[in-house]
Structures are given as structure tokens and as C-alpha cells.
Amino acid sequence: MSLYGYTAADAATNCICDLRSDTLTKPSAGMREAMMAAPLGDDVYGEDPTVTRLEQELAARLGKDAAVFFPTGTQSNLAAVMAHCGRGDEMISGDRYHLYCDEAAGASVLAGVSMVPVTTSEDGGLDPDRIAAAIKMDDPHYARSRLLSLENSVGGRVVPLKRIEAGVHVARDAGLAVHLDGARLFNAITALGCDAATFAAPFDTISVCLSKGLGTPAGSVLVGPDALMGQIRRNRKILGGAMRQSGVLAAAGLYALEHHVPELVSDHARAARLAEALRATGIGEVSSQTNMVFLTPKAGDHARLIGHMAQAGIKIGGQSPAIRMVLHRDVDDGALDSAIAAFRSFTSS
Numbered sequence: 001m002s003l004y005g006y007t008a009a010d011a012a013t014n015c016i017c018d019l020r021s022d023t024l025t026k027p028s029a030g031m032r033e034a035m036m037a038a039p040l041g042d043d044v045y046g047e048d049p050t051v052t053r054l055e056q057e058l059a060a061r062l063g064k065d066a067a068v069f070f071p072t073g074t075q076s077n078l079a080a081v082m083a084h085c086g087r088g089d090e091m092i093s094g095d096r097y098h099l100y101c102d103e104a105a106g107a108s109v110l111a112g113v114s115m116v117p118v119t120t121s122e123d124g125g126l127d128p129d130r131i132a133a134a135i136k137m138d139d140p141h142y143a144r145s146r147l148l149s150l151e152n153s154v155g156g157r158v159v160p161l162k163r164i165e166a167g168v169h170v171a172r173d174a175g176l177a178v179h180l181d182g183a184r185l186f187n188a189i190t191a192l193g194c195d196a197a198t199f200a201a202p203f204d205t206i207s208v209c210l211s212k213g214l215g216t217p218a219g220s221v222l223v224g225p226d227a228l229m230g231q232i233r234r235n236r237k238i239l240g241g242a243m244r245q246s247g248v249l250a251a252a253g254l255y256a257l258e259h260h261v262p263e264l265v266s267d268h269a270r271a272a273r274l275a276e277a278l279r280a281t282g283i284g285e286v287s288s289q290t291n292m293v294f295l296t297p298k299a300g301d302h303a304r305l306i307g308h309m310a311q312a313g314i315k316i317g318g319q320s321p322a323i324r325m326v327l328h329r330d331v332d333d334g335a336l337d338s339a340i341a342a343f344r345s346f347t348s349s
């Protein structure tokens, strides 16, 4: 078993439906054609027109000055942290947020930034009082609090805009910058029904992933103010993320913005359908928002359920106690029907 619940050999065989993550999406046929046709240049020279077009498109959609294209969300988050904080500075984040939990402590290891985790509330947000309590006074004994780093969506949950604004207000009052890990920003916007610029307004910088539900093979974009772009581009170089003919990947991103963003609503509808079907079986506790479903099976059923589903060719997350299932563009209605049938056969066996 790997961290993701299956060996590489398992991953290749007997799979009807893979619900482990939206990162598993493969480029669609139209996306592959767009990648083939993309005009290219050397982006380190600033000469790849497709990368430039993607950066301009995302900056415009999010109402920010400019953007820089990165190979991954982890690197784009780290480049943002490095743009806001120096060594010995401190960043406040949620104790369940990806930047704090799942990026190998890169902010501390590579940027010398200490990370202060604040308890993440059930809705995925951070309480303004907890943020305020985490901000340190300016004293030579203490690290300097410089950055509040938020996330939305969080484990599929969309943090309401009012709640985000309350936390940002506390940070601004204390002179902190604010970053958003918007890996699934378009899922959040789809669920809220708001426009991207309204969603983006409270933040200085935002990292957006193209390689999750949007279906590109790689790529994230960091948007922000002109004043930070030189430093962000420099940080990308320091971190080894400056790429050459990366317009091949940027073309996938442009295609996703035009064709795949409007289809996210189908992933959300399928997640709701799966959640409803699971509740009807009485298999355990179920929660769902945007494209994710979490299932806590009844006591003692966890390993047996994962085994049963694997036998039926359905891959689900190996997390415990709640198993995560993510709907994405490579799971169609037929694959979802098979998954639901396998869950039903588990409860009736």
C-alpha cells in the first residue's frame, strides 16, 4: 500500500472508477489538441506567447495586476510565502490547510519562515479571534507576524466570503499580508455563484491550480500586485520552477479555463448524487460539498469496505476515519453508477 492506498501495480489494473482525487484527471482530447497547436517560445526569456496569455487571462479574471505560471501549486504557494516573508518571519495558517500540513514544511525548510497553525473550524474557515490571538506583538523576543495564509475550498468545503473577510480584516489591522491557496478556487466560485474578481478581492496573492478538477497535466498560476511580481518571478527561479517552452502546459490551462471550468458544476452534481445514494444505504456518516464526499463507515467496516470496493474496481481514498471521494471529469455517470452499485452491494452483503 502507498500513501494513496494502492500499489503502482494495483493502480494499473481493474479500475472502473477512481474516486481518490481530482489530480488523477488526464487531459481531454480537446486539451491535447490545444497543447499541440500552442505557439511557443522560451518563457525564461519572456518569449512564450501562450504562457503570457494564460498569465494575463487569470490576472484579468481575478482582478489582479499580473500573474506568474508555476509547475505546481506547492511551488507557487512557497514563492508567495517568500514574497511576503523574510527569514525569521512568521506566517499564520489553518492547521488543516495544505500549505501547513502537506507541503513538507517547505516554508520553514527553504524560506526560514515559521508556521503558526490556527485551529481550522468545521466550515474550513479560521475564527477571527484565533487569528488575532496568533498575531505576535513587535518585540525582539518574537518572530515577526507577516502573513495570513488562507485556503478555499478546504476539503471540498467552501468558506463563506463574509467569514474570510472577517479574518482578513484582523490581519490587515495588524499590517499582515494575506495569501490564498486557491487550489480549487473555481470549484468554490462555482458553488458560490459569484464572480472570480469578487472572490479574489480580499487577497494580495492567490495560487490557483490547473491540474486538479480543471484537468491539466501540470501547472498553477500565482496572481498578485505588480509590486510583487519581480520578486515572485525571482522566487520561481530560486526554487527551480522557471520553465522554457511551457506554453505546451499553459495551452492546457487556457483550454481548461474556457471549456472545463463551466463543466465543474457536473462534478458537484455527481458528488451530491453519490452522497445521497450513500445516505440511503445507511453505510455510515456522509458529508459532501463541491466535488468531494466524505464517508465515515460504521465501526469495524473501514478496511472491509475499501477491500470490497477495490474488488469491484472502484478506488476510494484510504483515509481514516473518514474516507475521501472526489468527483472529477474522468468519472462519468456510468462510472458513478458502478460505484454506487458497489456500495449498495456492500451494505446488502
Ligand SMILES: Cc1ncc(COP(=O)(O)O)c(C=O)c1O
Binding pocket: 023, 071, 072, 073, 074, 075, 098, 099, 151, 181, 183, 184, 209, 211, 220
Ligand atoms: C489545497 C491544495 N493546495 C495546494 C496543493 C498543491 O498542489 P501541487 O500538487 O500542484 O503541488 C494541493 C494538491 O493537492 C491542494 O490540494
